[in-house]
Amino acid sequence: MILRISIFSELGVEANRPTTRAVGMAVIRNPFADQFVEDLRPLFEGGAMLGERLMPELVKLLDGPAVSYGKGAIVGVAGEMEHGGACVHPMLGKSMRAAIGGGKAVIGSNVKVAAAGAVLDVPLGHKVDSWSFAHFDTITVSVADAPRPDEILVVMAIADGGRLRNRCGTEPIR
Numbered sequence: 001m002i003l004r005i006s007i008f009s010e011l012g013v014e015a016n017r018p019t020t021r022a023v024g025m026a027v028i029r030n031p032f033a034d035q036f037v038e039d040l041r042p043l044f045e046g047g048a049m050l051g052e053r054l055m056p057e058l059v060k061l062l063d064g065p066a067v068s069y070g071k072g073a074i075v076g077v078a079g080e081m082e083h084g085g086a087c088v089h090p091m092l093g094k095s096m097r098a099a100i101g102g103g104k105a106v107i108g109s110n111v112k113v114a115a116a117g118a119v120l121d122v123p124l125g126h127k128v129d130s131w132s133f134a135h136f137d138t139i140t141v142s143v144a145d146a147p148r149p150d151e152i153l154v155v156m157a158i159a160d161g162g163r164l165r166n167r168c169g170t171e172p173i174r
Helices: 042-061 079-086 089-098
Strands: 002-010 013-029 068-075 108-112 119-126 137-142 151-159
Touching: 002 042, 013 042, 013 137, 042 079, 042 089, 042 151, 068 079, 068 089, 068 137, 079 108, 079 151, 089 151, 108 119, 119 151, 137 151
Parallel strands: 068 108
Antiparallel strands: 002 013, 013 151, 068 119, 068 151, 119 137
16 A cells, blocks of 8 residues: 655645655565564565555655655554564665665664554654654554454554654754
8 A cells, every 4th residue: 555645734834845645555464463572574475575666656646855764563463562673673764775875874663562543653864864853744544454463563664854844953952
């Protein structure tokens, strides 16, 4: 599933430049549902494959270059949070960075265990400057019929801008 969201205004105040966000979501079978395993490598690799497949499509949806990114997962109730963490492992991050032309900042993520239709807030942050307050953002996603108990919903998001009218500062308080 791929979504494109363009934000032109907030509270009736038009943006100087609209921000476009692109979100890719994939529902995969959880091979470790109802069991504990030490080696989660198949999920690391699965996340990387999803990134390689979806990220080029997401980049095409933006109106400008990607400047922020985020990722997340919802694990169905027969799994554990670590299964989602494995899907959004740095191997997914590597394919995300490759698709958007790099990025030095950690890719923020959110993972939880929940039933089908649960909402996930995916954090967005600047791809280079982790202290760019204007790029501290969130995109909320949900899929009505996923994840089922033995599934994982994997999410990756990018944007070509930050919040429209940042008035919360530009640097840490020292």
